[in-house]
Each structure stands twice: as C-alpha cells, then as structure tokens.
Amino acid sequence: xxxxxxxxxxxxxxxxxxxxxxxxxxxxxxxxxxxxxxxxxxxxxxxxxxxxxxxxxxxxxxxxxxxxxxxxxxxxxxxxxxxxxxxxxxxxxxxxxxxxxxxxxxxxxxxxxxxxxxxxxxxxxxxxxxxxxxxxxxxxxxxxxxxxxxxxxxxxxxxxxxxxxxxxxxxxxxxxxxxxxxxxxxxxxxxxxxxxxxxxxxxxxxxxxxxxxxxxxxxxxxxxxxxxxxxxxxxxxxxxxxxxxxxxxxxxxxxxxxxxxxxxxxxxxxxxxxxxxxxxxxxxxxxxxxxxxxxxxxxxxxxxxx
Amino acid sequence: xxxxxxxxxxxxxxxxxxxxxxxxxxxxxxxxxxxxxxxxxxxxxxxxxxxxxxxxxxxxxxxxxxxxxxxxxxxxxxxxxxxxxxxxxxxxxxxxxxxxxxxxxxxxxxxxxxxxxxxxxxxxxxxxxxxxxxxxxxxxxxxxxxxxxxxxxxxxxxxxxxxxxxxxxxxxxxxxxxxxxxxxxxxxxxxxxxxxxxxxxxxxxxxxxxxxxxxxxxxxxxxxxxxxxxxxxxxxxxxxxxxxxxxxxxxxxxxxxxxxxxxxxxxxxxxxxxxxxxxxxxxxxxxxxxxxxxxxxxxxxxxxxx
Numbered sequence: 001x002x003x004x005x006x007x008x009x010x011x012x013x014x015x016x017x018x019x020x021x022x023x024x025x026x027x028x029x030x031x032x033x034x035x036x037x038x039x040x041x042x043x044x045x046x047x048x049x050x051x052x053x054x055x056x057x058x059x060x061x062x063x064x065x066x067x068x069x070x071x072x073x074x075x076x077x078x079x080x081x082x083x084x085x086x087x088x089x090x091x092x093x094x095x096x097x098x099x100x101x102x103x104x105x106x107x108x109x110x111x112x113x114x115x116x117x118x119x120x121x122x123x124x125x126x127x128x129x130x131x132x133x134x135x136x137x138x139x140x141x142x143x144x145x146x147x148x149x150x151x152x153x154x155x156x157x158x159x160x161x162x163x164x165x166x167x168x169x170x171x172x173x174x175x176x177x178x179x180x181x182x183x184x185x186x187x188x189x190x191x192x193x194x195x196x197x198x199x200x201x202x203x204x205x206x207x208x209x210x211x212x213x214x215x216x217x218x219x220x221x222x223x224x225x226x227x228x229x230x231x232x233x234x235x236x237x238x239x240x241x242x243x244x245x246x247x248x249x250x251x252x253x254x255x256x257x258x259x260x261x262x263x264x265x266x267x268x269x270x271x272x273x274x275x276x277x278x279x280x281x282x283x284x285x286x287x288x289x290x291x292x293x294x295x296x297x298x299x300x301x302x303x304x305x306x
Numbered sequence: 307x308x309x310x311x312x313x314x315x316x317x318x319x320x321x322x323x324x325x326x327x328x329x330x331x332x333x334x335x336x337x338x339x340x341x342x343x344x345x346x347x348x349x350x351x352x353x354x355x356x357x358x359x360x361x362x363x364x365x366x367x368x369x370x371x372x373x374x375x376x377x378x379x380x381x382x383x384x385x386x387x388x389x390x391x392x393x394x395x396x397x398x399x400x401x402x403x404x405x406x407x408x409x410x411x412x413x414x415x416x417x418x419x420x421x422x423x424x425x426x427x428x429x430x431x432x433x434x435x436x437x438x439x440x441x442x443x444x445x446x447x448x449x450x451x452x453x454x455x456x457x458x459x460x461x462x463x464x465x466x467x468x469x470x471x472x473x474x475x476x477x478x479x480x481x482x483x484x485x486x487x488x489x490x491x492x493x494x495x496x497x498x499x500x501x502x503x504x505x506x507x508x509x510x511x512x513x514x515x516x517x518x519x520x521x522x523x524x525x526x527x528x529x530x531x532x533x534x535x536x537x538x539x540x541x542x543x544x545x546x547x548x549x550x551x552x553x554x555x556x557x558x559x560x561x562x563x564x565x566x567x568x569x570x571x572x573x574x575x576x577x578x579x580x581x582x583x584x585x586x587x588x589x590x591x592x593x594x595x596x597x598x599x600x601x602x603x604x605x606x607x608x609x610x611x612x
Binding site for chain 1: 423446453455480482484486490492493494495496497501509510512520521526534536537542547552557560563571586587592595601603606
C-alpha cells in the first residue's frame with residue numbers, strides 16, 4: 001500500500017478534511033489527487049486546506065504542490081487505487097458521477113461515497129458493476145473523529161468491504177460494517193434520537209438549550225467516550241449485566257420511553273430553540289473544540305494501547 | 307462552610323460513592339456521618355468504602371474512624387447541616403423517612419434525595435414543611451461524574467435550590483436546576499432515548515451490541531464530552547448556527563425521526579440484546595472505566611480553567 005494513489009472528488013468541508021487525513025497518513029511515495037468542478041479548485045484548495053492541520057499533529061505541513069489538482073474527472077481517476085467522493089448530496093449528481101468514474105478508473109479501485117443519506121444501492125443505479133461501490137460515512141470532521149460507517153448495498157462485494165476495513169484499521173481508524181442500508185445509517189440515528197428528546201425538553205420548558213448541553217458534557221458525554229451505552233448499562237447491572245439493569249430499573253426506562261416527546265421538524269419548537277442556541281453560542285470556535293477533542297482521543301488511544 | 311456536618315442515609319453504591327466524594331472535599335474540621343438500618347453498618351462501611359478511593363485522587367485515604375456511623379436516625383440527623391438520602395427506591399420508605407428526619411433535624415438543614423425516579427412532591431407527602439426537600443440526582447458514580455440534577459417540587463423554596471447549587475459549585479461540580487418534575491428527570495431521558503434506538507437497531511440486525519458501543523465511543527461520546535448536542539449542531543450549521551443545520555439536513559433528521567424504532571420493555575428484543583452484552587463484556591471492570599473517565603475529566607477541567 002506504500003505507493004497508494006488516492007483521488008478525492010469534492011472540496012467541501014468533508015472533502016478537505018479527508019484530504020488532511022490522507023496527507024498525514026499516506027506514505028511519502030503515495031499520491032493524493034483532488035478533483036472538483038469549480039474553476040478555481042487549485043487556489044481554493046491551497047487557501048482552505050491548511051486550516052485542517054495543526055502544528056501539534058503535523059509538525060511538517062505537507063507541501064501542497066504534492067497534492068495534484070486534476071483538471072478532468074478522467075485524469076483524476078485513471079490510475080487511482082481509491083476514489084472517494086464527497087460531492088453534493090444529490091442523487092442525479094452521484095448517479096452520473098459513478099457511471100463516469102466506472103468508465104475511466106482501474107477495475108480494482110475502491111469506490112467510496114461520504115454521503116450521509118443516499119444509500120449505495122441508489123447511487124450505483126447507472127453502474128455496470130454495482131459490487132464496487134460502498135458508502136464510507138465519516139463522523140465530522142473525519143481528520144479527527146475515528147468512526148467510519150461502512151454501509152454496503154446488497155450488491156457490494158465482501159472483498160470491497162474487507163479491503164476498505166483493512167485500509168482504515170491500518171490507519172488507526174474504526175470502520176464499522178453496517179449490515180443493512182438504514183435511513184440515516186446508525187450514528188446519526190442514535191444522535192438524532194437523543195436530539196429529539198432534547199428538543200422536546202427545551203420546548204416544554206424543563207431545561208434550556210445550554211443546560212441540555214451542560215448535562216450531556218458532564219455525564220453521558222465523558223461516560224460514552226469511555227464505554228458505550230450497552231457496556232455502561234451492562235456494568236450498571238452488576239453481575240447480572242444488562243439483564244440485571246433492566247430488572248432493576250426497566251420500569252423507569254419504560255416510563256421514560258412512554259413519556260418521550262416526538263417533536264417533528266416544523267412543529268413550531270424551532271424559533272425558541274434556534275434563538276437560544278444563537279444567544280448562548282454565537283459563532284462556535286470549532287478549532288478550540290477540535291483541539292480539545294484531539295486531546296481526549298489521544299488519552300483514549302493511549303489507554304487502548306495500554 | 308468549613309465545619310459542615312453532612313449526614314448520609316443509605317450505604318448502597320450511590321451512598322458510598324457520595325461518602326467518598328464528601329470525604330475528599332470536606333474541610334478536615336467537618337464531620338461526615340453515615341446511617342443505615344443494617345445492623346453491620348459499621349463493618350460494612352469499613353469494608354466497602356475504600357474501593358471508592360484511588361491513590362491518584364486521594365493520596366491520603368481518610369481514616370475511617372473519622373466517619374461517624376450513627377446508630378439511630380435521630381442521632382444521625384440531629385445537628386446535620388445537610389442530610390442526603392440514598393435509600394431504597396420505594397415511596398413508603400421515603401415518605402416515612404422524611405417525616406421522621408423533619409422531627410429531629412435542625413430547621414435549616416438541607417434535605418436531599420438521590421432518587422432517580424420518585425419526585426420530591428411525592429416524597430414530601432408526610433412533611434409539615436415541604437419547602438425543604440430537593441431531589442439531587444447524581445450521574446453514577448457521583449464521586450467521579452460532575453453532573454447533579456436538582457429537581458425541586460413546586461413547593462421547594464428558591465433558597466434551598468440556591469444553597470444547594472452553591473454547595474456543589476464550590477466543590478467543582480455541575481448542578482443543573484431542572485425546572486419541572488419530569489418522569490426520569492433529564493439525563494436519563496436523553497440517554498434512554500438513544501438506548502431505545504440502539505435496542506431497535508440491534509433487534510433489526512443492523513448492527514451488534516458491540517458495534518453500537520464502538521460507534522458511540524468513536525463519535526458522539528468524545529464529541530459530547532467536549533460540546534453538547536445543541537452546541538455541536540449549532541457549530542455544524544456554520545454561521546447560520548442550529549437554524550442552518552436544520553435548513554441543510556433537517557430533512558435527514560426528520561427521516562430518521564420518522565423511521566425511529568419504538569421498542570418497549572418486554573417486546574422480545576431482550577434475549578438477543580442481553581445475551582450479546584453478556585458474551586461481549588462478561589463482567590465489566592468498572593475500576594478501569596472510572597480511572598480512564600477521571601483522566602478525561604481532568605483534561606476537560608484543565609481546558610475549562612484555561
């Protein structure tokens with residue numbers, strides 16, 4: 001894998017974040033190519049890629065001339081081992097893109113989509129060989145967060161899944177194979193379930209937007225950074241594990257589930273919730289958040305290595 | 307507050323964890339008293355309290371003779387400034403306890419319940435002065451986790467809430483005032499909402515118990531340790547904040563909400579989920595989890611102090 005050729009399509013936030021990841025993990029003999037239809041792609045990448053690096057992680061900022069900016073899709077993919085698209089969330093775009101990529105890319109290159117919502121089974125509609133396409137959905141921003149959700153279509157080959165897992169594992173990332181194409185995949189479904197209840201509680205005047213965040217950052221946030229929800233409740237159940245947990249407080253769990261709110265988008269909670277968020281947070285310093293997140297992930301990585 | 311007298315009622319896991327917290331945060335001139343109806347309370351505390359301390363946090367293990375074990379409720383509460391119960395989750399027990407405590411405790415002592423489900427408005431049913439009682443619900447284990455949910459009844463006085471907030475803030479904890487008595491309070495409602503969707507996804511064969519945990523520990527766990535869900539999505543929306551976030555991907559959020567599972571306790575998912583948890587985790591080393599959690603919380607504390 002030392003002379004790997006990776007091509008990224010799309011220079012949005014996700015695309016550039018992946019570029020930063022690959023540049024810090026590629027062997028020097030490898031090649032990163034970026035393609036975007038915007039006419040100023042070269043200057044745009046030069047201007048915007050540096051903010052995805054910090055000195056702590058990357059003492060030697062890659063020299064950007066080493067990033068090749070392709071001027072045509074054909075040129076971008078023709079000898080790539082991996083082609084990863086982070087383009088617009090738009091099915092017609094992706095349908096045409098993959099049909100075109102398939103024409104020009106090597107037969108065994110891996111084809112990955114960063115989509116957060118359009119399943120591979122839809123994206124591959126115009127492809128001749130649908131077994132090559134795989135959704136590789138990051139948790140934003142991918143140059144920092146370890147998770148990647150691998151969501152194959154029913155036609156994606158096991159070999160493609162296996163090679164993709166190997167790629168990410170070899171780079172210290174955590175690729176999780178999602179067994180069924182599910183609306184929103186898994187991470188977002190979990191997070192949005194909690195968000196929905198949070199919206200409900202703010203809408204009902206139980207707590208404020210800021211208090212919800214304070215509750216989460218001081219309880220389940222750090223807990224779930226160390227042990228996920230099942231493991232945590234399994235521990236909470238003592239020797240009887242998760243079963244013991246539900247035996248002890250399953251009644252309370254069910255009461256919360258029965259009483260849970262089910263606000264929908266457009267139900268009228270938005271004005272209050274959006275206004276509170278704006279008043280409390282203004283513009284969030286994402287650099288600061290990312291720096292602290294890196295520190296936590298370093299601690300967790302150290303602990304994992306033992 | 308330097309010669310504070312704190313009395314804990316109940317020597318379960320929560321009670322002893324609170325004991326460990328108070329012993330590491332009380333001035334030496336203060337007094338911690340523990341009361342439990344079990345006849346071997348003294349020996350039990352001596353045997354079980356030490357495991358809530360670790361050398362890193364408490365180089366000088368408190369000398370346990372300094373913890374007073376009361377032999378009657380009257381004796382336990384008669385000159386206490388704070389009386390904190392972590393007894394059985396059983397309304398008749400708490401009704402009688404608080405009526406009895408009220409008879410013997412100083413008029414201005416703070417009365418706190420650690421309950422995770424029985425609101426103060428029910429617990430105070432037999433009290434003459436219902437304004438003194440406040441639920442102070444920890445996130446387990448309280449000697450480590452910063453969050454405390456303060457859940458007053460409609461009759462709890464503002465003064466009691468204020469003094470309680472001051473107590474915890476002065477000790478570096480994060481007390482959040484929940485404005486309405488809500489089934490399960492807030493932290494558990496949020497966590498259980500995510501758990502419900504997790505149960506659904508495992509039940510549907512989309513991912514395994516272990517994969518759910520891996521997804522959470524590698525994405526929203528560390529993220530929410532640093533910034534809560536609202537702040538995270540507010541940042542995700544760019545300059546337009548949370549409103550921008552919903553404008554961009556509100557459609558996906560709603561699709562996930564519409565498609566969310568609503569399994570109930572007893573619906574039949576239990577066998578699979580409990581078995582998987584047991585097979586994967588066996589008995590969880592809680593000490594290890596707590597040690598790593600402390601490290602993360604220390605990093606977050608450092609960052610907060612700047």
